[in-house]
Amino acid sequence: MSNRRVIVAASLGTVFEWYDFFLYGSLAAFFSTRFFPAENETAALLASLATFGAGFGVRPLGAIIFGHMGDRVGRKKTFLVTITLMGVATMLVGFLPTYESAGIWASAGLVSLRLMQGLAIGGEYGGAAVYVAEHAPPGKVGGHTGWINSMATGGFLVALAVVLSCRTFLGEDAFAEWGWRVPFIGSIVLLVISLYIRLRMGESPVFEAMKERGTISRNPIVESLSTWKSTRLILVAMFGVANGATVVFYTAQFSTFYFLQTALKVSGATSMALIAVAAGVTLPMCALFGWMSDKVGRKPVILAGYGLAILFIFPAFNMIAHMGNPDLMDAQERAPVTISGPECSFHLFADEQQSDCDQALDFFSSRGINYTRQPTNGAASSDPLVVSVGDQEISGFDKPAFEAALVSAGYPEKADPDKINHVGIILVIIALMTCTGMAYGPTAAILAEMFPAKVRYTSLSVPYHFGAGWFGGFLPLVSQLIVAMTGNVYAGLWYPVIVTIFAFLILAFLIRETRGTPLDQ
Structure with missing residues (x-):
């Protein structure tokens, strides 16, 4: 089987995974009013993002289940199962009833399908990475597996093209009423193509050799965690590789889109177009830096990506803000919003905020407007709320007066x-995505090389999906929670920065260089 065919077949699952990721992520604000109670806009959005994160939360369980299957039954058979489950779950989202017609059952249906997708994806990436790595010629593992990660951008572009096409040809009203279902139902085309190609593939030569020698693991998850040495390896792989690479990736390709649309009030179509151009330009970056890691080593390339991301994330979003909505930036500098009065807090999942202060926090958070909290010393809960917009003061919660x-x-x-x-915005996003290419491109190679062949599928999948699922998948929710609690639209960026700092230190000091490690052992 040609190397190109192996890469294409394995990468299709990554395209599918990120097609679903961006499809749901880009429509999260839209779904919040279709599948959840809409009385509290911010709470509905957070519930939608929590559902988005739920699929990531079960990925480690999928990694254990399908990792075991991949190490016991074979790489090919396992990711035929995972891509089928993933494709069916994505398609069925398009047939769900809305909250208006089915109530809580609509929410439950969406959550159930997200969980099904998460379980399947938990076995998909590990299978693709192991399959390509075990087929790659010596000295080319980074370049070949880098294409798997590049195809994540391919999934973004396919999703963008489908959503923009539907909105353009159907119109916004029709898209809002029923057209949003088309991208999900249409994903059946990706599933059919993926299955057709994968059914024609052979098994991994490394797995076939283990099968002939009788060295297949009896219980991969137990063997992966049987000693402190093997457990430590999984932990450092998670915290030093998976966590850092995925939060950098999600920040560059998802947080930028969300920031443009919600905080800066740039239209959805324009936001998508900006991300699409930057993603198209940087699509080969992961493969390029994977290839570079074959020359200079995995660690130098990934560490460079981490370091640049840590230094650049805050300045990048500040530049995007000033270039995306200069009028908003000028207004915030000229007339900052201050909320004074009794201590209060934003109640995340309440249908309705109770006190005047709670409602004021919700009002400004839902509009992406920075505000400063100034609790009055010794204030009682009955003391009046005072909101200042520049030199204007409003007492109590008065929505028309705020507006x-x-x-x-x-x-x-x-x-x-x-x-x-x-x-300017496209260039900044390209710079962020270049950091992503450096951090994420060699990830599949270094993870495959860290673990022995007999437990590689399980040992690679578990740390990757704990990192990608828990630390990366919940990034939109956690970041938005931080913004809602602090009133600062940039505060959520501390989450990816801190995670990446820890990843940098762990990779630098606790993980050895793996370039050149034989994969048949």
């Missing part, structure tokens, strides 16, 4: 298309 004050202070309702610096 009028924001308009008077020059806060725009949405970004002015004529003032958006499209080229």
